[in-house]
Amino acid sequence: MDKSHSTKLIAIDFFCGGGGITKGLSDAGIKVLGGIDISPDLKRTYEENNHNKFVNFDIRTISGSNIYKEFPEIEGDEDNLLLAGCAPCQPFSKQRRANTEHVDKDLLTEFGRIVKDVLPAHLLIENVPGLMKKGHSVLENFLKILDECNYSYDYKVVNANDYGVPQKRKRLVIIASRFFIPKIPDGEYGPNNSGKKPYVTVRDAILCYPPIQAGESADSVPNHSAACLNDKNLTRIRATPHDGGDRRAWSSELVLDCHKGKTGHTDVYGRMAWDDVAPTLTSRCASLSNGRYGHPEQDRAISLREAAALQTFPDDYIFYGNNVSIGKQIGNAVPVKLAEVFGEYILSNSKK
Template sequence: MNNRNYHILFANELDINAAKAFSLNFPRIPLLNCDVANISEEYLVEKNIDYTNVDLVIGGPPCQSFSTVGKRQYDARAKMYKEYRRILSFIKPKVFLFENVTGLLTIKNNIGQPVLDDIKNEFSDFSDFNIDLSYEIKESVLNAKHFGVPQNRERVFLVGIRKDLNVSSKWKFPSPIYQREEQFLTLEDAIGDLPTLLNGESKQNYEIETYTRYQQLMRGDCDDLTNHYNGINGEKMLRIMEVVIPGEGKKYINELVVNGELDSKYYLTSGYNNTYGKLWWDKPSSTITNNLSTPSSFRCIHPIQNRALTSREGARIQSFPDSFHFVGSKESVNMQIGNAVPPLLAIAIAKQLESFFKSITR
């Protein structure tokens, strides 16, 4: 892909549906649908990709092992950052950007040491590859709601700047656009114009006009509504979603049972304490996950409709425009949505990177 500011050499994605979706939305960018472990200098040469003199590499190794939602373990996925590091060892970009969940800040390795320290140390020095390559590492936690995304979503960002360039002092992470509670976009701001859905219902057309600037931005010129369908839930789940109140979840339901306000058949024995949670209409959404349409999962129950979020609502909350096409089953689509860096946050970082590169080439 080319514009007056940049040229993207290639992207890499292992999941077939995510790869198809990427190519569908960005057809001019070469997409390597393969395991990152298979990407080597020889492989790039075979694909006629010139990887010399690269300015920037962006990557986000799998985050599930670090996530504070569910189990946390230092497993094979947690070590995938080493493959990213291997890619850096032969591309040798001027700058790299690394993104992951905030759980990375606290998880320990197999000998009880902070994994983040390992990562920063390894990404600083590449002498074990017998090459002269080292990076100055800058670290920050950014929250998507500070950048116009209607979601309370914190992520860790590491920026590595090649030490031989002597320009690391010029790097600054983007400053928040919105900082006060009353400035943050709410769930209603994001999805209030999307059609209501009954149990098992799907709709392909908008029914009302947009009434916030964010809704206008997301809908754009779209005429057809996609990925807006509600799953079929049984009587027990419907009743649970009906009685739980915004901001509450499993614990609240069980308290109703214990207090005799709800039949004992609704007592919840499975799931974490933060499951079966209902969102707030007048606040930013909680962090969107791969299970955004599963009401028994982390907080994803619609605040005024008796259902979980739809894939399109999840995409809206992540700041994907309605024109963005996803590929695959609902589960696959939700994974593509839940794993993504919100586009509006990505744009804020991209603008900062653009300014940085302009400052070091003057």
């Protein structure tokens, strides 16, 4: 349940997707005015779950004046405004193999242009660690904008499992402010015997859901739908040992040609382990052939609802669209709990 908005901190969520950051900031006690995204098919998921405004903008075509027009309540209240953004990360993702320049490469710079126009009190940015690789000028250019606008900032690659998310998910986080000197807070979770809270596991997140078969849905749980499997892939998952098994247990006739003679990439077609955190979820997180996305014991890939739970969305957060679209909304989201932790940090420091 959302905490009461005890202070007057308001926010706008850029590149909002299905609303992971918005939900997390709201849970932290920040009033999110709305979200902005280039994809119009996200509107229903975003608005029906968050009960605020979805604006269909391509950030490359707008300026600060457009933001003031859509959200007139921010004018004169910029000192209480947080702009959050998770620019699409495909240009810098480890999953990207193409050598051509990606069309979304400069979206963080475009976001920086909006920051210069609006000058909000605080910023929260999330992206993939690849943004820090040597040779990428995008992060450097964005930090120059922050310097020019007199922001203090800190940035760090964090792992979501350290913040209560049942998933290994390394992300670059930037917090900036005109009113306090940020320091990325450490997570409160860690391995057993670390002196921290134990990691939240796959078991903790998805054991509660009713069993279903590949291609089935459970009407009692929204989005608890598992992808169909052809006969060969059904045979493969049945041959994969429960609780963390992978393709190394298969007989030779089940091995794909591209895997023969190779020992790497064993996550593909693998099962998650009950008492570990999940691997990083992607836009194809409900597909057996795209990662270690097999259910720990049922003969299927994880359902869309189970994927959402691993991203720390509550069960009453319902996703709309076809299954491909929903998988993207879930896999591309900032985990709700991660956004909540950083939202709480910014909110607590904004009171000082």
